Each structure stands twice: as structure tokens, then as C-alpha cells.
Amino acid sequence: xxxxxxxxxxxxxxxxxxxxxxxxxxxxxxxxxxxxxxxxxxxxxxxxxxxxxxxxxxxxxxxxxxxxxxxxxxxxxxxxxxxxxxxxxxxxxxxxxxxxxxxxxxxxxxxxxxxxxxxxxxxxxxxxxxxxxxxxxxxxxxxxxxxxxxxxxxxxxxxxxxxxxxxxxxxxxxxxxxxxxxxxxxxxxxxxxxxxxxxxxxxxxxxxxxxxxxxxxxxxxxxxxxxxxxxxxxxxxxxxxxxxxxxxxxxxxxxxxxxxxxxxxxxxxxxxxxxxxxxxxxxxxxxxxxxxxxxxxxxxxxxxxxxxxxxxxxxxxxxxxxxxxxxxxxxxxxxxxxxxxxxxxxxxxxxxxxxxxxxxxxxx
Amino acid sequence: xxxxxxxxxxxxxxxxxxxxxxxxxxxxxxxxxxxxxxxxxxxxxxxxxxxxxxxxxxxxxxxxxxxxxxxxxxxxxxxxxxxxxxxxxxxxxxxxxxxxxxxxxxxxxxxxxxxxxxxxxxxxxxxxxxxxxxxxxxxxxxxxxxxxxxxxxxxxxxxxxxxxxxxxxxxxxxxxxxxxxxxxxxxxxxxxxxxxxxxxxxxxxxxxxxxxxxxxxxxxxxxxxxxxxxxxxxxxxxxxxxxxxxxxxxxxxxxxxxxxxxxxxxxxxxxxxxxxxxxxxxxxxxxxxxxxxxxxxxxxxxxxxxxxxxxxxxxxxxxxxxxxxxxxxxxxxxxxxxxxxxxxxxxxxxxxx
Numbered sequence: 001x002x003x004x005x006x007x008x009x010x011x012x013x014x015x016x017x018x019x020x021x022x023x024x025x026x027x028x029x030x031x032x033x034x035x036x037x038x039x040x041x042x043x044x045x046x047x048x049x050x051x052x053x054x055x056x057x058x059x060x061x062x063x064x065x066x067x068x069x070x071x072x073x074x075x076x077x078x079x080x081x082x083x084x085x086x087x088x089x090x091x092x093x094x095x096x097x098x099x100x101x102x103x104x105x106x107x108x109x110x111x112x113x114x115x116x117x118x119x120x121x122x123x124x125x126x127x128x129x130x131x132x133x134x135x136x137x138x139x140x141x142x143x144x145x146x147x148x149x150x151x152x153x154x155x156x157x158x159x160x161x162x163x164x165x166x167x168x169x170x171x172x173x174x175x176x177x178x179x180x181x182x183x184x185x186x187x188x189x190x191x192x193x194x195x196x197x198x199x200x201x202x203x204x205x206x207x208x209x210x211x212x213x214x215x216x217x218x219x220x221x222x223x224x225x226x227x228x229x230x231x232x233x234x235x236x237x238x239x240x241x242x243x244x245x246x247x248x249x250x251x252x253x254x255x256x257x258x259x260x261x262x263x264x265x266x267x268x269x270x271x272x273x274x275x276x277x278x279x280x281x282x283x284x285x286x287x288x289x290x291x292x293x294x295x296x297x298x299x300x301x302x303x304x305x306x307x308x309x310x311x312x313x314x315x316x317x318x319x320x321x322x323x324x325x326x327x328x329x330x331x332x333x334x335x336x337x338x339x340x341x342x343x344x345x346x347x348x349x350x351x352x353x354x355x356x357x358x359x360x361x362x363x364x
Numbered sequence: 365x366x367x368x369x370x371x372x373x374x375x376x377x378x379x380x381x382x383x384x385x386x387x388x389x390x391x392x393x394x395x396x397x398x399x400x401x402x403x404x405x406x407x408x409x410x411x412x413x414x415x416x417x418x419x420x421x422x423x424x425x426x427x428x429x430x431x432x433x434x435x436x437x438x439x440x441x442x443x444x445x446x447x448x449x450x451x452x453x454x455x456x457x458x459x460x461x462x463x464x465x466x467x468x469x470x471x472x473x474x475x476x477x478x479x480x481x482x483x484x485x486x487x488x489x490x491x492x493x494x495x496x497x498x499x500x501x502x503x504x505x506x507x508x509x510x511x512x513x514x515x516x517x518x519x520x521x522x523x524x525x526x527x528x529x530x531x532x533x534x535x536x537x538x539x540x541x542x543x544x545x546x547x548x549x550x551x552x553x554x555x556x557x558x559x560x561x562x563x564x565x566x567x568x569x570x571x572x573x574x575x576x577x578x579x580x581x582x583x584x585x586x587x588x589x590x591x592x593x594x595x596x597x598x599x600x601x602x603x604x605x606x607x608x609x610x611x612x613x614x615x616x617x618x619x620x621x622x623x624x625x626x627x628x629x630x631x632x633x634x635x636x637x638x639x640x641x642x643x644x645x646x647x648x649x650x651x652x653x654x655x656x657x658x659x660x661x662x663x664x665x666x667x668x669x670x671x672x673x674x675x676x677x678x679x680x681x682x683x684x685x686x687x688x689x690x691x692x693x694x695x696x697x698x699x700x701x702x703x704x705x706x707x708x709x710x711x712x713x714x715x716x717x
Binding site for chain 2: 037038039135136137165166167168170174177178192193194195196198199200217218219222233234235236275277278299300301302303306319321322323324359360
């Protein structure tokens with residue numbers, strides 16, 4: 001087992017700067033999710049770690065050893081590429097034992113690891129099946145077993161759940177994490193789905209246009225994001241231009257006629273972000289730090305009920321756990337409460353740094 | 365704005381019956397989702413309504429009149445697919461203005477309609493952009509604008525958001541419902557993603573093995589699923605096996621729960637008790653277990669708890685439960701549903717692939 005370190009890694013493809021000066025360390029046995037939109041450089045970063053793509057500059061260290069100049073098979077890395085790329089003419093067994101075979105492992109070791117891996121993904125009895133005879137979820141498990149079969153120190157997963165139906169995606173993500181953790185793997189899991197990243201990662205690294213924007217625990221990124229891009233990409237909510245003014249230990253924030261209190265220091269023009277899932281609703285107006293609002297729409301979405309609310313002329317989005325939703329009718333009045341630490345404020349100049357966010361900021 | 369009625373639709377491919385007697389009513393101006401796992405027949409149903417396939421039995425009626433004899437282009441439907449089929453040599457505006465042009469409107473008028481449609485979907489692509497310059501999300505916005513620019517009153521969507529990133533899909537699905545509702549269109553939307561279907565639809569039909577298992581509002585499906593399959597497919601659920609004893613359900617995992625009134629289950633019957641993860645409380649209740657996995661979902665926490673008998677119960681809580689992996693916990697179950705133990709076995713009854 002080993003930790004993974006990337007030091008100032010940069011890579012260009014023609015005029016495109018796929019990776020810019022990426023420095024990132026993943027602890028021994030840590031499960032890290034690399035999150036970002038399409039084209040952020042996530043796959044390129046995995047390819048650099050795997051040794052499939054050579055960086056223009058920077059170093060890759062695994063267990064303290066510089067592997068930048070080593071070929072893929074000498075890095076101790078297990079790689080599950082997007083779409084699995086199982087060998088279609090080979091059985092599950094042959095796919096899983098392919099790595100150990102080409103590395104010339106003794107027969108006994110190959111058989112042992114093949115059995116162990118297929119058993120741990122629950123597919124030993126399907127060892128003789130070809131990929132096309134297996135369901136999507138089974139193919140995903142075979143690909144995972146194959147990535148793990150060469151006893152790697154570092155496991156790289158590129159969108160491991162993408163090819164699956166939504167429901168299986170939800171279920172299997174925990175299995176993948178559990179397996180990596182059980183084997184003590186240092187894991188990098190690439191995804192564009194923030195909820196997937198939050199739910200399985202020890203830490204999440206957010207990548208945008210080849211640059212690391214922020215690295216932190218799931219709670220950090222969701223509840224205490226450091227950049228406007230993190231606040232925008234990791235989660236849903238209300239984004240609006242407002243003005244901030246210090247008020248004792250708090251900051252008073254105005255968006256239109258709506259006034260909120262924030263625990264973040266700021267003054268002047270700001271971008272205000274309120275996470276939809278951190279807004280609470282009650283039918284009566286009592287309580288500290290509450291705001292009156294009118295319900296424009298309430299939609300039951302299962303675990304959450306989504307409210308479109310109008311408060312002080314500002315439209316707010318709230319995703320309230322359905323079990324906490326009081327009896328409310330559309331057009332009715334409610335009180336909403338948002339804790340000051342959940343009223344996020346960002347410098348308006350962040351809109352220049354992250355122009356794609358501008359489109360969703362009310363008033364920008 | 366027509367009402368769409370599917371009556372006894374059957375479609376066979378060789379020995380496989382893809383659609384096996386589907387009845388469904390989509391009201392005038394209603395937004396109906398069809399969900400189900402791969403191979404359940406939802407896309408075939410879509411193709412029968414669109415006119416891409418012809419049913420072996422049954423009928424498709426728009427406002428009470430059969431449209432089976434009409435080719436797709438004469439059915440007055442606009443189609444949006446997963447694999448975005450923009451005309452590659454045309455700009456965003458060219459694509460959006462295509463349908464009005466084909467209808468014979470003057471160029472200037474067609475372009476005006478196309479521009480309006482691009483604005484309506486809040487397309488991020490510029491009117492002069494070509495498909496190869498656009499992201500998947502931008503292309504799908506243009507495809508949607510093109511569908512809206514036709515004068516069709518019926519919008520048929522087959523996995524319209526599947527090719528998009530999670531973030532882009534969430535943004536577009538909200539706009540999609542808004543547009544359909546503001547224009548009073550009748551919409552039928554096929555997807556494998558139950559969250560997407562719940563977010564856009566007035567009612568959702570759950571399909572399994574060529575048949576509709578249940579149709580209802582998102583709340584009905586989530587809170588009052590009629591079958592184990594529906595409960596499992598629409599959102600996360602826990603299932604524990606038990607037996608009926610003295611008017612109660614004795615869970616094999618230990619405690620008992622009340623048998624719902626009006627149940628026709630009998631003493632000794634084997635049953636399955638289904639409950640949502642958010643209906644479990646960590647309140648020192650009678651179910652004992654150990655936390656195997658703790659995760660943060662964004663504003664909510666999720667635990668996997670292994671009970672003494674090895675069953676796993678998933679718990680979702682709105683606040684930090686303050687327990688760690690490895691901790692012992694005691695749970696109680698809030699609302700639940702009781703189903704007779706399935707004849708096909710629990711694993712099969714819940715299978716989603």
C-alpha cells in the first residue's frame with residue numbers, strides 16, 4: 001500500500017492546457033474523488049498517474065518513489081478505464097487474470113488471485129461467462145476485479161458507474177468504496193456527479209479547466225466551500241447578487257428586499273449562495289433568524305420536497321427532507337430559516353474567474 | 365393539445381414480447397414519465413407512440429382517434445432522443461428554425477420562431493454555433509429548442525438527458541418541465557432515472573417486463589407503492605422478512621410491527637416489510653446493529669447498519685447523527701409497507717437488471 005503524490009503536473013494537447021500545475025496528495029488507503037465537469041482534465045490526470053500519458057512537466061510519486069519515467073506496468077497501479085474495456089472475446093476469468101498472466105506470475109498465484117477477486121465481487125460462478133452474457137452491473141464488477149487483480153497499490157477508477165442505470169449507479173457506488181477500503185487501496189475515483197463524489201469520498205478534489213479549484217472533505221465542499229465554483233458545482237441552490245455590510249459579529253446581506261445574516265465576513269457587492277438542502281421551513285413565523293416567504297411551487301421528489309419560494313421579491317430554492325415538511329399549500333405563507341454559516345458570500349470578482357457561473361446568478 | 369391513449373399495446377420481436385399489454389392515458393396537457401430498468405419495454409412503448417414501430421396488437425389514440433395509420437411526421441409530435449440528432453452542417457439557429465422552414469414559413473419568420481425557441485430553453489450556444497463547437501448539454505438544449513419550434517402539441521422524449529453530465533442534466537430537467545407546462549404541451553418522457561422522472565412528471569408509470577406495474581403521482585409511487593418492485597425501483601428502500609403472528613408482523617430480525625388495518629394476510633404468512641431509509645430513526649429502538657458505512661449526501665447523512673442477523677438497513681438522516689463506523693446503534697422504523705412474500709423469491713422480485 002502506498003500514498004500517491006502529484007507535484008506540479010502540467011499537460012498540453014496542442015493548444016489545450018489539459019492540466020495546469022496540479023499538485024495533489026492522496027493518503028495511504030484514502031478514497032479520493034476527482035470531481036469536475038466534462039473537459040476538466042479528470043481522465044488526463046488519471047492517465048498521467050497510470051503512466052498512459054506523459055506529463056509535460058511535474059512528477060508523480062507512489063509510495064515516495066518517483067514513477068514519472070516508469071511504464072504503466074511497473075507502477076503498481078490498477079486502472080479501470082471508462083466503459084470498462086473488458087476484452088469481449090475473453091471470459092470473466094480470463095479478463096480478471098489477464099494482468100497476472102502477462103506479468104508472468106506463477107500458475108498457482110494466478111489461480112489464487114483469480115478466485116479471490118471473482119469471489120469478492122460475487123461472480124465466481126460466472127467465471128466462464130463472456131462479457132456480453134453478463135448484465136451491466138456484472139460487467140462493472142468484473143472490470144473492478146480485473147483492476148484489482150494485479151495487486152496494485154493505487155486503484156484508479158474512471159467514471160466506474162457511468163454505464164449503469166441510475167438505480168444501479170446509486171447502489172453500486174457504496175460497494176465499490178467498500179471493496180477498495182477492504183483491500184486497503186489508495187483510490188482515485190473520477191466522476192462528474194457531485195452526489196456520487198460526496199457520498200463515497202474521504203476527500204473530494206474539484207477540477208475545472210485543468211486546474212484544481214478546491215480539495216476538501218465532502219462536508220467542507222458542500223457546507224463551507226471556499227470558491228464560487230465549488231458552491232455552484234457541488235450541489236444546487238440559489239445564487240444571486242447582493243450587497244453585504246458588517247453588522248457586529250455577523251454580516252448583513254441584502255438581495256432585493258430580502259435580508260439575510262451571514263457568518264462570513266464581507267462588504268460591498270457579493271455573490272450570495274444558499275444551498276437548497278440547507279434551508280428549513282416551518283409553517284409558523286416564530287423563531288430566530290427566520291424569513292417570511294410565499295410558496296410558489298412545492299414538488300414532492302421522494303426523499304426531498306422541492307420548494308420554489310418567494311421572499312422579499314427573491315426566488316429561493318429549498319429542498320426539504322420530506323419527513324420534515326409541514327403541511328403547506330402552494331400560495332401559502334411559510335417561515336424559512338437559514339443558519340448564518342449557510343449563507344455563503346463570495347467576492348463578485350469570482351464571476352470573472354468562473355464565467356460559466358454568471359448565467360445562473362440572479363441579477364448578474 | 366391532445367390527450368394520448370394507449371390501449372392494449374403489444375409488440376413482439378420474434379419470441380420476445382417487448383410490450384405486453386400496455387394501457388396508459390396521458391391527459392391533455394399532462395406530463396407523464398415512463399420508468400423501468402433496461403429491457404422493460406419503455407423505449408419500445410415510446411417508439412409505438414412516435415410511429416417508429418407498429419404494434420402487433422392494440423391502439424394509440426390522440427383525442428380518441430387512432431393514429432396508427434399515420435407516419436411519424438404526420439402525428440403532430442416532436443421527438444427528443446438521447447442521441448442528439450442535430451443536423452451537423454447547420455448552426456444552432458438553423459437547427460431550431462428547421463421545422464418552421466419545412467412547414468413553408470418564410471425564412472425571416474422561421475428564424476424568428478427558431479430564435480424564440482432557443483431563448484425559451486435558455487440555450488447557451490450562440491445562434492451561429494455549429495454542433496461540433498457545442499458541449500453535449502448545449503446540443504441537447506438546441507435539440508429541445510428544435511422540438512419546441514415545431515408546431516407539435518405533443519412532446520415525446522426518450523432519455524433526453526442521459527448523455528449529459530449530472531449538473532447539466534439537473535439544470536435542463538427543471539427547464540424542461542417549465543417549458544412543457546408554460547406551453548400546455550402533452551408530454552411523454554421515457555427514462556431509466558427515477559429521480560429525473562419524479563422531477564419532471566405529473567404522473568409516472570413504472571414498467572417491468574413489458575407491463576405497467578403501477579401508475580401514480582411521484583408521491584403515490586414513493587409513499588404507497590403497490591408492489592415490492594415499485595418500492596425498490598422508485599427510490600431507496602429497506603426490506604426485512606417477517607411472519608404474521610397474532611395480528612402483528614414478527615420481523616425475523618427481532619422486533620414486531622403492527623399489521624396495517626384491512627390487510628388480508630393470515631396468521632403464519634411470510635411477509636416482507638419495506639421502509640424508506642428516511643423512515644428509520646436512531647432513537648434507541650428495538651432493532652440492534654452496527655454502523656458499517658457512514659456517508660454524507662449533501663445536507664443529509666446516510667448510514668448502512670448491519671443487524672445481528674446480517675441484514676443491512678440503510679438510514680438517511682437530515683442532520684449529523686454523531687455516530688461513527690463501527691458504533692453500535694438501536695433503530696426504530698417509522699412508516700412501512702407490508703407485502704406478501706413473493707412467490708418468485710425476494711431477490712427476483714426486487715431485480716432491476
